[in-house]
Amino acid sequence: MDNNLLKYIAFVKTVETGSFTKAAHELDYAQSSISKMIADLESEWGIVLLERGRNGVCLTTSGEQVLPYIRTIINDFEKLDGYVNKLNGIETGTIRIGTFASVAINWLPNIFACFQRDYPAIDYEMLLGDYDEVEKWIEEGRVDCGFLRMTPEIRLDTVFLKNDEYRVVLPLGHRLTQKEKIDIKELDNEPFMLLEHGGKTEVSEILERNNVHPKVRFTTWEDFAIMSMVEKGLGVAILPEMILQGAHYNIEVRSLEEPYYRKICIAMKDKKRLAPATAKFMEYLGYRE
Numbered sequence: 504m505d506n507n508l509l510k511y512i513a514f515v516k517t518v519e520t521g522s523f524t525k526a527a528h529e530l531d532y533a534q535s536s537i538s539k540m541i542a543d544l545e546s547e548w549g550i551v552l553l554e555r556g557r558n559g560v561c562l563t564t565s566g567e568q569v570l571p572y573i574r575t576i577i578n579d580f581e582k583l584d585g586y587v588n589k590l591n592g593i594e595t596g597t598i599r600i601g602t603f604a605s606v607a608i609n610w611l612p613n614i615f616a617c618f619q620r621d622y623p624a625i626d627y628e629m630l631l632g633d634y635d636e637v638e639k640w641i642e643e644g645r646v647d648c649g650f651l652r653m654t655p656e657i658r659l660d661t662v663f664l665k666n667d668e669y670r671v672v673l674p675l676g677h678r679l680t681q682k683e684k685i686d687i688k689e690l691d692n693e694p695f696m697l698l699e700h701g702g703k704t705e706v707s708e709i710l711e712r713n714n715v716h717p718k719v720r721f722t723t724w725e726d727f728a729i730m731s732m733v734e735k736g737l738g739v740a741i742l743p744e745m746i747l748q749g750a751h752y753n754i755e756v757r758s759l760e761e762p763y764y765r766k767i768c769i770a771m772k773d774k775k776r777l778a779p780a781t782a783k784f785m786e787y788l789g790y791r792e
Contacts (some may be wrong), residue, residue, distance in 0.1 A: 508580055510540040514552060517541060517571060519645070521559040521771035547719050575642035580779075585779040596780030598627040601637035601649030604726065605745040606767065607666075618787050626782045633724055634704075640763045641770055647781045652705065653766035660774040664788060666764040667743040669709065672696075673730070674736040675757040680755045686757050691715045696729045697722045706741050731753060 506758065514637065517526040517537060524575050545552050552566040562570065585596040602611065607629065630637075630646055637649040641659055653661055671685045679685055686707070695717035698706055710717065729740050730752045736766040743765055747756055769788055771777065777785065 507786060508543050508577070511577055513537045513540040513579060514544060515570070515573060517553065517560060518562060518566070521561070526765065554635065559636050569644060578644050580605040580649075580726065582776070589779045594622050594741065594779070595624045596626070596646075596778060598778075598780050598784050599630070599646040600627060600784075601630045601632060601640045601646040603633060603637065603650060604631060605743060605748075606650045609633055609748045614721065614787050616785060622780075622783060627784070638770070641772060644772070647778065648769055648771040648785070651740060651768055651770045653768040657768075657770060659770040659772060661768040661770045661786075662768055662774065662788075664767050665743045667767055669741050669759065669763045669765065670705070670744055671740050671757045671759060672733050672740040672747070673757065674733055674739070675753055675755060677739065677755065679739070682757065684760045685757050687715055687761065689715050690717050690739060690741075693717045693721050696732045696738045696740040698724065698726060698729055705763075705765055709741065761764065 512527060513530065513532070513559075516530055517523055520526045520529065523534050523537050523541075526532075527537045530537070536748040537786045541552060548569075550569075551563050552569070553560040554563055570728070583598065588595045600611075611629070618625070618627075628646075630640060632640070634651055634768065637651055638659065640646045641649045650664075651657060651659075651661070653663055671690070673680050679689060692708075697719045698704065699722050717739075721732055725732070726742060726746045727750075729742060730747075730750055732738060733740050733754050733761070741759075745767075769785065771781075
């Protein structure tokens with residue numbers, strides 16, 4: 504591998520891990536080698552890329568500005584390497600995927616099992632985050648593709664994958680468990696566990712759209728915490744079906760009379776310029792160009 508490319512990889516891995524030591528461990532180099540490669544870059548370019556401190560390293564302003572370009576160079580090399588291997592009949596490469604928890608737990612394992620069986624030489628890396636984090640990782644080039652909730656605001660290429668129905672989650676013995684389906688207005692003024700992180704999410708939008716105002720007692724992005732709270736009788740919740748699959752909690756689940764869905768998609772910067780390994784993975788999600 505080109506020496507400059509090694510330096511770029513060392514720099515990006517140090518940024519991602521926040522430490523020369525951790526980067527060296529992941530890349531199987533000595534810490535001194537990682538430190539020297541980055542020092543060489545700084546000397547060649549005449550800028551300081553990283554601030555060194557007792558708690559690790561962080562990007563300087565100059566480092567922040569060059570990081571997207573370095574990521575692009577690394578990604579383009581991986582794509583080139585994949586294409587050359589494909590021309591030689593060798594299916595290799597690494598797929599970097601961003602995803603949120605319910606997809607990682609209930610959907611991807613089966614896909615990965617089938618994919619690895621057919622293409623054992625292709626590796627994958629998975630980063631777990633919320634919608635905003637996954638979208639940012641795709642834009643920055645930290646991942647090749649990522650799972651998101653499909654919305655008009657997404658500035659990426661997207662491919663719709665499936666509808667995930669929102670269900671009402673109730674404690675055992677709750678008065679609404681007597682119903683097969685629930686009118687969302689019956690949740691007005693109910694103690695409520697809200698699945699939300701950062702900005703407003705789809706559950707809040709559904710409630711607002713129907714002019715429903717429950718008593719929000721607990722707000723979190725951790726879906727298992729929501730189910731645990733409901734199990735203890737602390738309130739009710741609305742959660743996507745995929746989150747509820749395989750959950751071992753003593754709770755009741757009901758559909759809404761008017762169903763609502765989150766549209767799950769796979770997103771990428773440019774679906775016409777996918778690396779061979781990523782394009783192959785997309786086929787296992789049901790997408791072909």
